[in-house]
Amino acid sequence: MTKHDNSADDPNYVQIGRVVKPHGVRGEFVVEPTTDDPEGRFAVGSVVKAMPVGGRQRRNGGSQEPFTLTVASVRGHQGRIIMKAEEIPDRNAAESLRGVRFVAEPVIDHSGDEFYDFELEGLHVLTVGPVSAEEAHARAYEGAQPEPEDIGIVKNVLRGPAQRLLEVEIESADTASDGAPRTVLIPFVQAIVPIVDIDNEAIVVTPPEGLLDLP
Numbered sequence: 001m002t003k004h005d006n007s008a009d010d011p012n013y014v015q016i017g018r019v020v021k022p023h024g025v026r027g028e029f030v031v032e033p034t035t036d037d038p039e040g041r042f043a044v045g046s047v048v049k050a051m052p053v054g055g056r057q058r059r060n061g062g063s064q065e066p067f068t069l070t071v072a073s074v075r076g077h078q079g080r081i082i083m084k085a086e087e088i089p090d091r092n093a094a095e096s097l098r099g100v101r102f103v104a105e106p107v108i109d110h111s112g113d114e115f116y117d118f119e120l121e122g123l124h125v126l127t128v129g130p131v132s133a134e135e136a137h138a139r140a141y142e143g144a145q146p147e148p149e150d151i152g153i154v155k156n157v158l159r160g161p162a163q164r165l166l167e168v169e170i171e172s173a174d175t176a177s178d179g180a181p182r183t184v185l186i187p188f189v190q191a192i193v194p195i196v197d198i199d200n201e202a203i204v205v206t207p208p209e210g211l212l213d214l215p
Contacts, residue, residue: 012105013049013103013104013105013106014035014103014104014105014106014116014118015034015101015102015103016033016034016035016038016041016042016048016102016103016104017031017032017033017034017035017038017041017042017048017081017101017102018031018032018034018099018100018101018102019031019032019097019098019099019100019101019102020032020080020098021098022091022094022095022097022098023082023094024091025090025091026084026090026091027084027085027088027089027090027091027093027094028073028082028083028084028094029082029083029084029085029088029094029097030077030080030081030082030083031080031081031082031083031102032080032081033080033081035104037107038081041102041104042071042074042081042083042102043071043074044071044072044073044074045070045071046070046071047068047069047070047071048068048069048070048071048102048104049066049067049068049102049103049104050066050067050068050069050097050100050101050102050103051066051100051101051102051103052065052066052067052100053098053099053100053101066103069085069086069087069088070085070086070087071083071084071085072084072085072086115196115198117157117164119198120154120157120166120188120196120203121154121155121156121157122153122154122201123153123154123196123198123201123202123203124150124152124153124201124202124203125150125151125152125153125154125166125168125186125202125203125205126140126148126149126150126151126202126203126204126205127148127149127151127204127205127206127207127212128140128146128148128149128204128205128206129206129207130206130207130208130209131206132206133190133194133195133206136148136194136195136204136206137194137195139204140195140197140204148204150171151168151170151171151172151212152168152169152170152171152172153168153169153171154166154167154168154203155167155168155169155183157188158185160187163187163188163189164187164188165185165186165187165188166185166186166187166188166193166203167183167184167185168183168184168185168186169181169182169183170182170183170184170212184211184212184213186205186207186211186212191206192205192206192207192208192211193205193206194206
């Protein structure tokens with residue numbers, strides 16, 4: 001289950017990169033890619049959509065509207081991308097791109113159990129306890145007993161150092177002392193989340209003992 005960033009501005013787009021800084025004097029700039037396919041997303045000749053940074057002067061007259069850039073050249077450098085766009089003639093123009101985010105329409109492909117954050121948010125969470133993936137499938141789809149128990153909703157997807165974490169709001173729990181709903185964090189890994197059923201808007205978890213205990 002590969003991680004993907006989603007754009008907070010428009011659920012129809014996902015973030016594929018962010019401009020870090022200008023590079024050299026010819027208008028090149030460094031991009032931190034946030035996509036699993038930087039070669040495809042930033043191929044020479046591609047037109048990429050750019051989201052301005054609020055409060056910063058943009059190259060298009062200060063407008064905060066999205067704009068597009070055409071990739072003129074691109075090369076890898078220390079895990080990042082050095083890119084030249086046809087519309088950016090010099091370092092001053094490249095400087096104005098600091099912090100700009102590149103976004104694109106998501107490529108939906110679940111053949112490899114890969115899901116975008118926005119696809120997971122809002123899904124119902126059902127637990128079958130600490131059982132095998134085969135037993136979880138049997139209880140979810142084949143009528144094996146006991147049936148999965150609906151425990152809550154995925155409210156957010158967080159990024160830990162090793163994997164994504166599903167922030168699940170527990171529906172049957174009392175509120176916390178500050179009045180906020182009770183939540184638990186579930187690692188989004190195959191061993192704990194063996195089933196993601198987008199069509200039925202649900203995931204099935206097999207949490208180890210103690211994972212769902214509320215503080």
